[in-house]
Amino acid sequence: MGVPMQFSIILQQVVNGLSLGAVYALIAVGFALIFNVLKFSNFAHGGVLGISAYAGYIAANQFKLPLIPVILVGMVTGAILAVLVELIAFRWIRLQKGQLVYFFVTSVTMLMLLEQVLIIRFGASFESYPYTLVKVRVLQFGDVTISVTYLLSLISTIIAFSGLIYVLKKTKIGIAIRAASNDLTATSLMGINVNMVIIAAFIVSGMLGGLSGVLYGISASLSPQIGQIVVKGFIASVLGGLGSLTGVAVAAVVLGVLEVFLISTIGSGLSPVVIFLLMVVFLLVRPHGFAGVSFSDKA
Amino acid sequence: MTFYITVAISIAISSIAVLGTFMLTGMNGLFSLGQAAFMGLGAYATAILVVNYGLPFPLAILIAIALAISLAFFVGYATLRIRQDFFALATFGFGQAMIALLTETVTITGGAMGFSNIPRLTSPALAFISLAIAIFFVWGFRRSHFGKDSLAIRSNELAAEVEGINAFKHKMIVFVISAGFAAYAGALMAFHISYVEPATYGWILSVTWIIIVFFGGRDSLTGTVIGAIILLAAPEALRFTTAWRILVYCVIILLIINLRPRGLFGTWEISLKPFLRFFKSKKQQEAK
Numbered sequence: 001m002g003v004p005m006q007f008s009i010i011l012q013q014v015v016n017g018l019s020l021g022a023v024y025a026l027i028a029v030g031f032a033l034i035f036n037v038l039k040f041s042n043f044a045h046g047g048v049l050g051i052s053a054y055a056g057y058i059a060a061n062q063f064k065l066p067l068i069p070v071i072l073v074g075m076v077t078g079a080i081l082a083v084l085v086e087l088i089a090f091r092w093i094r095l096q097k098g099q100l101v102y103f104f105v106t107s108v109t110m111l112m113l114l115e116q117v118l119i120i121r122f123g124a125s126f127e128s129y130p131y132t133l134v135k136v137r138v139l140q141f142g143d144v145t146i147s148v149t150y151l152l153s154l155i156s157t158i159i160a161f162s163g164l165i166y167v168l169k170k171t172k173i174g175i176a177i178r179a180a181s182n183d184l185t186a187t188s189l190m191g192i193n194v195n196m197v198i199i200a201a202f203i204v205s206g207m208l209g210g211l212s213g214v215l216y217g218i219s220a221s222l223s224p225q226i227g228q229i230v231v232k233g234f235i236a237s238v239l240g241g242l243g244s245l246t247g248v249a250v251a252a253v254v255l256g257v258l259e260v261f262l263i264s265t266i267g268s269g270l271s272p273v274v275i276f277l278l279m280v281v282f283l284l285v286r287p288h289g290f291a292g293v294s295f296s297d298k299a
Numbered sequence: 300m301t302f303y304i305t306v307a308i309s310i311a312i313s314s315i316a317v318l319g320t321f322m323l324t325g326m327n328g329l330f331s332l333g334q335a336a337f338m339g340l341g342a343y344a345t346a347i348l349v350v351n352y353g354l355p356f357p358l359a360i361l362i363a364i365a366l367a368i369s370l371a372f373f374v375g376y377a378t379l380r381i382r383q384d385f386f387a388l389a390t391f392g393f394g395q396a397m398i399a400l401l402t403e404t405v406t407i408t409g410g411a412m413g414f415s416n417i418p419r420l421t422s423p424a425l426a427f428i429s430l431a432i433a434i435f436f437v438w439g440f441r442r443s444h445f446g447k448d449s450l451a452i453r454s455n456e457l458a459a460e461v462e463g464i465n466a467f468k469h470k471m472i473v474f475v476i477s478a479g480f481a482a483y484a485g486a487l488m489a490f491h492i493s494y495v496e497p498a499t500y501g502w503i504l505s506v507t508w509i510i511i512v513f514f515g516g517r518d519s520l521t522g523t524v525i526g527a528i529i530l531l532a533a534p535e536a537l538r539f540t541t542a543w544r545i546l547v548y549c550v551i552i553l554l555i556i557n558l559r560p561r562g563l564f565g566t567w568e569i570s571l572k573p574f575l576r577f578f579k580s581k582k583q584q585e586a587k
Binding site for chain 1: 377
């Protein structure tokens, strides 16, 4: 009796971990996409994610929209906001050929600013998406209970990544984004309008951010500090070897599973300590991340 | 009046930590997202040693700084050889781990409720003299050969190594010193506000210090100090609701970085030379 019980608990934790990892992967890929093109850590992505999550919340709560339109509202908001962030915080510095460090400073400032907008509008309290948004809450498979919201994250992530792979591999703008990731100057010398490519990258990244915000909001809760979850994307991006989107997604899923596992064994309090120690060990063993070798020539 | 003095002391103490970030991020180009955790460590270690173990204040400060330096060495050893993103990541992870430890060890630190009833041992004189010494130290650091090596590493690490600079050792020394600065500031702060809690020392505080350095100008010590005073005083000066004033603060920073990317003061430094020249010319005129 005891053994199958244990197994079902482990299986459930794995599913929970995978779905959390899926949301982290969405965040991390949106974050890494901008890193690839402009070579700086875009913390403003967290602000975009946060505002989109709240936009989805308003759509669901006040306009009573069903699930799919709510997700779309989040994604559109994310895309618009990401472009605004580019225009306000990054474009001017880029035109002046400012150093990369300035992008870092403005991106963190943008994160704080967008967070403040949420605090002004919603106060410091916690909100949650209406319960009716996802009609069936759990699915029962024998001993294993799977939350539908978790399943939703998993499926949406798979759809979003399929779309992303299609865009990056098959469409002209996707190929231009990949070219720009390789070498921005050479891309512009080939007659490609680099500003348009960067805007496109921000739109794609914003859509991913908006999606991850809404999904995270549905499966957890909303607070103005939701944007700070971007650091999970940051961790996964660096460990995955910035530059390789696949490596980044894998690292994010590993991080999600690891977090769920740690929380169920030693509790949420001490898990940052273990994650830090594992991170240091990982960096000593694989100093270039999961997919480091392919990136070292670009550094 | 006492209110202004209290605020001024807080600003002076925080400025010491900002000077640590100035050396690390401004001069060496290393982004530490766990710098505030060293401040937290300094605050907690000193407070616990004095309140629970009855150690004298100066000795407790020395132990706290030694603790921060050894932890900085550990973090730096793992990450300073590889790319800078990893350094930022590892310091970030360190900061989160530190906060988790301080929150979880409830019996020693009081957990999330914080550690209170710390005697107010930080006198105004101690705070201001400490800041003056810190400024003098950084000023000397920048003029020294060692400081010039920092700038060389910042602009091109490979070229600096070819010139015979041991970049790893150099960055390690600077990181350790800046951690010591943060820990010292933390100790003074704990004994100034008589209360510490873990949540204060998150990565956002580290980022705020980096913003301050870039706001004032990372190539200007004067700019960093004045920037620190302006930005740390701004929340007190802009007396509308907290949320709005942080919004205004962010907009100001965005404007400065966009319009003056090198910071408010660029490379300008305050110096006595113009005054001396002025007096000299006056004397010459009088002589005529």
